[in-house]
Amino acid sequence: MTDLPTTGAKKLGLVIDLDICVGCHACAVNCKEWNDGGHSAPLTDLDPYGKDVSGVWFNRVHSFEAGDHECGRTVHFPRSCLHCETPDCVTVCPTGASYKREEDGIVLVNPDTCIGCKLCSWACPYGAREFDEADGVMKKCTLCIDRIYNETLDEIDRVPACVSTCPVSARHFGDLGDPESKVSKLVAERGGYDLMPEMGYKPVNRYLPPRTPKRQGAAALKPSEQVEAKGFLAWLDRMLSR
Amino acid sequence: MHPAISIIFFTTASGAGYGLLVLLAWGALVGHLGSQTGFGIASFVVAIGLVGAGLLSSLGHLGHPERAWRALTQWRSSWLSREGVMAILTFLPALAFAWSWVVAGEVSKLAAALTIVGALVTTVCTAMIYASLKPIRAWRNPWTVPVYLTLGFYTGALLAALLLHVYGLRGPFVTFLIAVVGLVATALKIGYWMFLDGGRSASTAETATGLGSIGKVKMLDPPHTESNYLLKEMGYRVARKHARKLRLFVLLVGFGLPILLSFLAVQGSDAVAIAGSLLAVASGGLGVVVERWLFFAEARHTVTLYYGSSTA
Known part of the structure; x- marks a missing residue:
């Protein structure tokens, strides 16, 4: 049923640290790699070697500039499904193919019952869903449901592919419904926030803001032009100025 | 938003079909429908044909049309599902009404009343599919439902006038109705466009990224x-640079010209009446298709905020 489940205690999700993401796209590439053989496989690429390349990805890394001049920042911004608590992508689904799991809050699409009407992708403000033209069904991030519960993997690998591959540990996975979890503490400590809270979808995934630089303001960043020379340098300055 | 032809045809054709059904059933309820077998058969073929063709066209939009029956299951939460269920349910009173009028010769007022309710509720459900989508300000606003209802009624009235004239009947009331509903539609569309131009979504590139x-x-x-x-789906922007001209086209060709033609038609001979109301249907239909195309093409989705738009 596309009715939302009564919210369970467990809310699995990601915490993404925008302060240290270097924009290398490794998370997006490993996501594509794993999920091309995972729950929603394949992640079709159309015309992959032609002129009009397009394909399904669950994770896209944008790069933004925030602020101007010396206070401006370049921020790399990975964007994927936020596994919202009240997602309209689930309730608009006419078939029940789009659903939110009661036990851990993961939002999934059943590829066997999806009719490919695309309405869920219209209902998602975040662009988390991409239609697979070849399969005729909607696809989205599964939070690597086939990794996180996979007992054939070593325990250390039972995290989403994007988290396991991040070379700077900018991505964290855990239970955001448990205030004592590592991810919840990280969010509390760093002021983690929701994207587009005004939409009212209550995203589970959180983003950690870039830290404020220690040196602030224009003065600190100007080259030092007027330095008084002393001793031997002062003598040299006098000689050369003749 | 990408204007898919199948969806534009679906919403305009089924809207006109339901509008015509409402008018016929209304005529039956107030006792204006005589035993006009030819007119009755033709009217129902057109009305039910448009509704059916629209529904079939909407299936063309699906990635898996053979699974469409599944869309009838989630009526508790989904307007698309409700639309499908109501569209199918409405066929029952509509066919019973048609049978009672054309075949049995005595109109069933109960079936006529249920036809009106079904047609109106189905049209509201269609509009609510769009009006319920929070990421699209151009759709989620109080104008969407009245516009869908009014345009369905308006195009239905244009068809009713043509059918009456083809069967040698005169309906000055329908002409009057076309003028009134056409003017209401004009006012609604102008109001909607003022709303569209007068503001932006509360979401911005700053709220989308949280970096404000x-x-x-x-x-x-x-x-x-x-x-x-x-x-491709959400970043469609071809129409916007022509939006002003296309809006004017909708007002003049969609509403102004058909109203004028409808008044001219009732003044003339039978041939003039048929020709005038046929042109009014063609002109009004084209105008409403362009209106629906603009409804999609002018709509901005918040996902574009991640792709360089500062507002949505």
Whole structure:
């Protein structure tokens, strides 16, 4: 049923640290790699070697500039499904193919019952869903449901592919419904926030803001032009100025 | 938003079909429908044909049309599902009404009343599919439902006038109705466009990224060099530069001209009446198709905020 489940205690999700993401796209590439053989496989690429390349990805890394001049920042911004608590992508689904799991809050699409009407992708403000033209069904991030519960993997690998591959540990996975979890503490400590809270979808995934630089303001960043020379340098300055 | 032909045809054709059904059933309820077998058969073929063709066209939009029956199951939460269920349920009173009038010769007022309710509820459900989508300000607003209802009724009235004239009947009331509903539609569309131009979504590139506390957010590098589903489906922007001209086209060709033609038609001979109301249907139909096309093409989705738009 596309009715939302009564919210369970467990809310699995990601915490993404925008302060240290270097924009290398490794998370997006490993996501594509794993999920091309995972729950929603394949992640079709159309015309992959032609002129009009397009394909399904669950994770896209944008790069933004925030602020101007010396206070401006370049921020790399990975964007994927936020596994919202009240997602309209689930309730608009006419078939029940789009659903939110009661036990851990993961939002999934059943590829066997999806009719490919695309309405869920219209209902998602975040662009988390991409239609697979070849399969005729909607696809989205599964939070690597086939990794996180996979007992054939070593325990250390039972995290989403994007988290396991991040070379700077900018991505964290855990239970955001448990205030004592590592991810919840990280969010509390760093002021983690929701994207587009005004939409009212209550995203589970959180983003950690870039830290404020220690040196602030224009003065600190100007080259030092007027330095008084002393001793031997002062003598040299006098000689050369003749 | 990408204007898919199948959806534009579906919403305009089924809207006109339901509008015609409402008018016929209304005529039956107030006792204006005589035993006009030819007119009755033709009217129902047109009305039910348009509704059916519209529904079939909407299936063309699906990735898996053979699974369409599943869309009838989630009526508790989904307007699309409700629309499907109501569309199918409405066939029952509509066919019973048609049978009672054309075949049995005595109109069933109960079936006529249920036809009106079904047609109106189905049209509201169609409009609510769009009006319920929070990421699209151009759709989620109080104008969407009245516009869908009014345009369905308006195009239905244009068809009713043509059918009456083809069967040698005169309905000055229908002409009057076309003028009134056409003017209401004009006012609604002007109001809607003022609403559309007068504001932006509460979401911005700053709220979409949460980086507003640092300053204005601009795209530096896109996440991919080629297009993708999101940009093709949600980033459609061809129409916007022609939007002004197309809006004027809708008002003049969609509403002004058909109203004028409808008045001219009732003044003349039978041939003039048929020709005038046929042109009115063609002109009004074209105008409403362009209106629906603009409804999609002018709509901005919040996902574009991640791809360089500062507002949505």
